[in-house]
Amino acid sequence: MALPATDDFTGTAGTYLSSRTGWTTGQMRADMYLRTGGYCAAEIAGSTNYAAYRWIGDAFNGNHYSQALAQALFGSSGIGVTVRCQSASNSYYGFTLNTAGAKIVRCDSGTLTTLVFDELTYTAGFTMRLEVNGTALTAIYNGSTVLSTTDATYSGGGAGIHGTNDLGSSQMIDNWEGGNIGGSSTPVPVFMAQYRQRSA
Numbered sequence: 001m002a003l004p005a006t007d008d009f010t011g012t013a014g015t016y017l018s019s020r021t022g023w024t025t026g027q028m029r030a031d032m033y034l035r036t037g038g039y040c041a042a043e044i045a046g047s048t049n050y051a052a053y054r055w056i057g058d059a060f061n062g063n064h065y066s067q068a069l070a071q072a073l074f075g076s077s078g079i080g081v082t083v084r085c086q087s088a089s090n091s092y093y094g095f096t097l098n099t100a101g102a103k104i105v106r107c108d109s110g111t112l113t114t115l116v117f118d119e120l121t122y123t124a125g126f127t128m129r130l131e132v133n134g135t136a137l138t139a140i141y142n143g144s145t146v147l148s149t150t151d152a153t154y155s156g157g158g159a160g161i162h163g164t165n166d167l168g169s170s171q172m173i174d175n176w177e178g179g180n181i182g183g184s185s186t187p188v189p190v191f192m193a194q195y196r197q198r199s200a
Contacts, residue, residue, distance in 0.1 A: 003180055004178060005022070005057055005178045006175070007022065007023075008038055008174065008176075009039055009176070010034075011034045013034055013035055014033060014034065017051075021057070022056065022057035023054070023160075025051065025053050026053070026054055026086070026089065026092070031043045032053060032161065032163055035172060039174045040173050041072075050162060050163060051163060051164070052090060052094075052160065052162035054082070054085035054159075055160050060159055060178065061180045063133045063180065063181040064158075064159055065130065065132070065159065065179060065180075066081035066159035066161070066176070066177075067129035067176070067178075068080075068175060068176040069125075069126070069173060069174040069175045070097055070124045070141075071174045072172040073098050073099045073122060073123070074098055077164045078097055078098045079096070079097065079098075079161075080095045080097055080128065081094070081130050081161055081162075081173075082094040082095075082159065082162050083132040083160075084154040084156060084157035090107060090109055091108050091154065091157075092154070092157065092160065093106055093107075093132060093137055093151065094107060095129075097122055097141070101119040101120060102118055102120065102146055102147055103118075104130070104149055108153070115137070116147050116148070116149040118147060126142035126143075127141070127142065128140070129141075132181075133181050135152045136148065136150055137151060159179075160178070161173065161176060
């Protein structure tokens, strides 16, 4: 495999990500699985339970990004992308999004700490992206920076995804990509994201 790494989550609906090539889990209080239509959803398991997956198909530089199309969002819980995921523990930086707001979090051995947040209204159908460069963390949605902060806890690791869901309808992402900063990337075009959202 080669960077940028990608996954469009095409496969048999109900398949857990833990059995999908290229991924390994660091946190399994809940899980993430494939949904009909080729999406990845957070399992319905309660707001205190969440899943985090790290891409192991490729090695990342310390400065890299993780991005995905936010296919379905709701008013609680959240789904998102992660960077500097650690190989030996449930530790990473994450950009989490729902319709009630967004936040950049740091997960330390399974304990989540919010580094920065907002309470803006977000709609599904656009690409969310988290970049890490040195100690700078930048969260981007629909091509615009929405959050930024700095943290020096983790200096290396890989890209991935995470999510939680306590609702009857699943938060979902699609078209995940992870790559090094300075390399090529292929954000989902706005018109395509809107088409996918309308046709879901």
